[in-house]
Amino acid sequence: MDSIKRYDKNMKAHYYVFFVVFLCGLAISYFLYMGALKQVATEQKNTSAYFTEKLTNQLNQYKSGLTSVVALMESSESLVSPERFARFVQSLKGASYLHVYFAQYVSADDKVAYEAQSKTMLGRRSYAIYPVGDRAEYMPLALAYPDKILYGYDILSPQYRDHKSVAQSRNSFSIQLSEPTFTPFLESSDRVANNFVLRAPVYLSADSNLQATADAVGFYGVVGAYFSVDELLRKVVPLIDKDLFYRLADVTNNSPVWFADSAVGKGWKEGDFDSHYLNIAGRKWRVDTQYISGLKAHLPWFFIVSPLIVFTLLGLFLSSYMRGLSRTSQSLWRILNKRIEVDELTGLLTRYQIQQELNVLIEGCKGRNRKIAVMMLNLDHFKTINDAFGHEVGDALLIKVSERLASILPENTLAGYLGGDAFLVLFTQPEKRPLPRLDAISKDFIHKISQSYYVDGLTLDIGCSIGVALYPEFGSDAVTLVKNADMAVYQAKSAGRATYYFYDGEMGRRFARNVRIETRLRRAIQDEKLELHFQPKVDLVSEHCVGMEALLRWHDEELGSVSPAEFIPIAEQTGIILPLGDWVFEQAFKHMQEWKQQGINVPPIAINCSAAQLKRSDFLSKLLVLLDTYDIDPSLLEIEVTESILIEDAATCAELLNQMSRLGMKLAIDDFGTGYSSLSYLKDLPFDCVKIDLVFIRDVIENESHAALTKAIISLSHNLGLKVVAEGISHVDQLHLLREYGCDIGQGYLFSKALGATSMISDPMIVALNQQEKDQSDNTPD
Incomplete structure (x- = not known):
């Protein structure tokens, strides 16, 4: 029975294969369809934005032309003749389809004189301002191009349907665009108000020859330019995709007034079209656009349907031959296994x-x-x-x-x-x-x-x-x-x-220990399980203490005592050196403040700085904040740097060292002779002393090369005005040889081991230093 069931399942397996493959093709086609639809919608949106941009550019050209006409009227020293006006308007770039006019301001007192002047200029004896009637002010049409309109028509008269807009334009001091209107002066059979008028006032300067014709504030008249939407679109539509419906509305008053629609008799369904807005001369227009044939007509259907067709054919092929292609199946398995x-x-x-x-x-x-x-x-x-x-x-x-x-x-x-x-x-x-x-x-x-x-x-x-x-x-x-x-x-x-x-096995143990040291070191900083000890630096002639070096000490509950030589490199590799360095500075300053409060005078404290610390942009600012917080004189701080940082970022490091030197801090090159030992560092940078690494001092008696190098470093440093500190002095014969070479300062177990902060008050060298300073103070005459 089980074998029959398995046989039935095998017989139906090809249907399952076809169904799965077909669904894969359907899913791919669906995702391609959604992606293509999104792309076409984006293209339509971009075309809409381009259409709106072209409309804006053309309207701006109209504004620019009107501004030029205003400049002509304001700058003319005499009356502008109709011929000159026509030539000027013809020369305007982008002013085709634009109907331009000038209506001159005429007061009631100047009406008779103006009419007489216009009769002479136009050669028309019958010229008169109309509509007839007495009014306080007139604004008759004086110039126009290209329309053959009747000169003398008063656009301030109540009979003119846009006389209120003219009055507003007079007081606006800027270009104003009208709401949709019919042809301003000529009779029109249009049922849709699809014309617009741009108006701008003309004001004369006080020294103009025509000032007598203006009103009390220099108002001379109004320059207007009107155009139809059809004329505007004739300039814009050829620049865009022909497969585009558009409609335009004035929405200045939040109530759309539609004045153009290329989709006559077609419905505009929300979501199928894109809307953009443009602001021009005080009016706000809405621009709707959509593809004439719709978004789906622009889809690459062959590209979209191809996966469905291919996967359907593949499904049919696999389902038809699945049971009879055992060798092919094995081959496919081999291909899959190979991958x-x-x-x-x-x-x-x-x-x-x-x-x-x-x-x-x-x-x-x-x-x-x-x-x-x-x-x-x-x-x-x-x-x-x-x-x-x-x-x-x-x-x-x-x-x-x-x-x-x-x-x-x-x-x-x-x-x-x-x-x-x-x-x-x-x-x-x-x-x-x-x-x-x-x-x-x-x-x-x-x-x-x-x-x-x-x-x-x-x-x-x-x-x-x-x-x-x-x-x-x-x-x-x-x-x-x-x-x-x-x-x-x-x-x-x-x-x-x-x-x-x-x-080797040692490597594994070392890696494991390094990971353990990293973990425990982070905890030690957090729990303040580290200590700072201070090793005296001694003048080799007087054997008086002249400085101290801050040294880290760490005793861990699990690891025991861990040498700085072991945990400092790990801290530098893992980035722990940054919080560790901050901790060292703060602890050193805190101890210095405590000693000061106890009346203990200590010499300058030397603190080692890693390359990572010096590379931080906020290193100096943080250091100055700590000095100020603990009231520490910068001259009591000595910064020790290794030669490696000078190699890695010489320019930045030089600027930082110079700043620290100017603030009064002492600077020393640590471990000199073990790195690159470039003489330019000693010559160009503001170091105060050079520290010879203990590698040379340890074998200075037995190794003639180390002795020669030590002597050369001391001589070179003295010639450059630098003091020399020898580290790791542990025998008297080393001391005698270094004195003979002229070394200035020594440091090592021969003089003192590193002291805990609490034992400073009882240390013989510190006691002697304080007594010496007291004696000098007592012997100083008042």
Whole structure:
């Protein structure tokens, strides 16, 4: 019965396959449809915005033309003749389809004189201002182009339908656009008010020859320009997509007055059209647009439907032949498995497959006394290339590296791509033969992988670092071996890159301890479990204390006493050095304030600064706030920096050091002689002293080279006006030799170990220093 059910299920399986494939095609087509619809809607919106922009530009041209006419009337020293007016309007750019006129202000007292003047200028004896009747003011049409209108028509008369708008324009001092109206002066059979008038007042200056014709404030008349919407659209519509409906409305009063609609007899459904607004000369217009044929007519239907057609055909094909194509099914499974096994980009084994192969090799080597070497290759500075040239170039480079790696692999070796810029190579010890020389292979790999690559017209140079872990010594399973090889490659990168490193047990313990130190150090800062001790610096001639260096001490409940030489590098690598440095400064200043309150005078305190601290833009401002908070004189602070920061960012560092020096702080180069030791730092930067590293002092008696270097550093520093501090003095013979060389200051266990803050009051050197200062004070005459 079960076999029959399974048979029935197999018989129906092709229907399921067709249904699933069809749904996939339907889903893809749907998403393509939605994307294309959104794109077409965006295109329609952009076309609408473009149409509105062109309308605005044309209206602005009309305004510009009207402004030019106003300037003509205001600047003329005599009456402008109709011929001159016509020539000027014809010369205006973009003024085609624009009907321009000038209506001159005439007072009741000047009416007779104006009519007589106009009769002469126009050559018309019958000229008179009309409509007839006595009024306080008149504004007859004096000039016009291109319309042949009757001169003398008074647009201030109540018979003129827009006389109120004219009065408003007179007092506006700016261009005003009318609401939709009929043709201002000529008879029109239009049923829709689709004309507009632009009006602007003309005011004469006080020194104008025509001032006598103006009113008391210099008003001379009104320049007007009227146009129809049809004429406006004839300028705009040819510039846009022909497949576009549009309609226009004046919405200045929030009640739309429609004056143009190209979609005659068509409905405007909300959501199918786009609306834009434009403001021109005091009026607000609304512009609606939509495609004539609708959004869906613009969709690329073939592109949208193609996935559905293709997937439907594919579903039919698969469902028709599924039961009879067992070999094809097996082939498909092999293709799928290959994709799981082989990385598509590099052609090497995938991360999953290389780990599976490693597990198989481990099983094959168990109990047979055979070794496996797991070698991890990590490209150096690959991220820089990826960021600079893009992922496409990065992928192309990975392909080139993979091809080169595959070409140099020894026999019976497997290689896989782990992702990013990491590769894994597996070596298995042959039967009855030792493993090949892994150090020689590593060097050869580094040399050959690090050659130039030509990618997309670029010549790229990239190196690699290698980490190796051996089975069974340092891992009995694939996960552990890969993890240990990764630790080893990290160590290789830390050692300067382009090198190799073999994992050992000590490395694992060291990594674990480093992680533990990082975790406990963060907790120690938070819980204030660290301490500052202070080691005296002694004048080698008088043997008096002349300064102190703040030194960190840490005793952890779990780790015990941890040396600064161990936890400071970890703090710098993990970023903990920043909060740690802030803590050191604040604690040092707090102790200095406490000693001051106890009446203890201490010499300047030296504090080490890391490169990360000095690179912070707010370093100096924070330091000054702390000095002010604890009332510490900057001259009591000495900042010690290493040469590495001067190499990394010389310009910024020089500016910062100069600022600190100007504030009175002392500056010292720490560990001089162990870094780059550029003489320009001593010559150009405001250092006060040089500290010779204890590496030289420790062997200064036995090692002639160290003695010669020490003597040279002291001599050079003195010639540059710098004092010299020797660290790590622990024997009298070292002291005698340094005195002979002329060294100024010494520091080390020969004089004193580092003192806790609470023991400062009883320390003999500090007591002697305070007594010395007291004696000097007593001997100073009043």
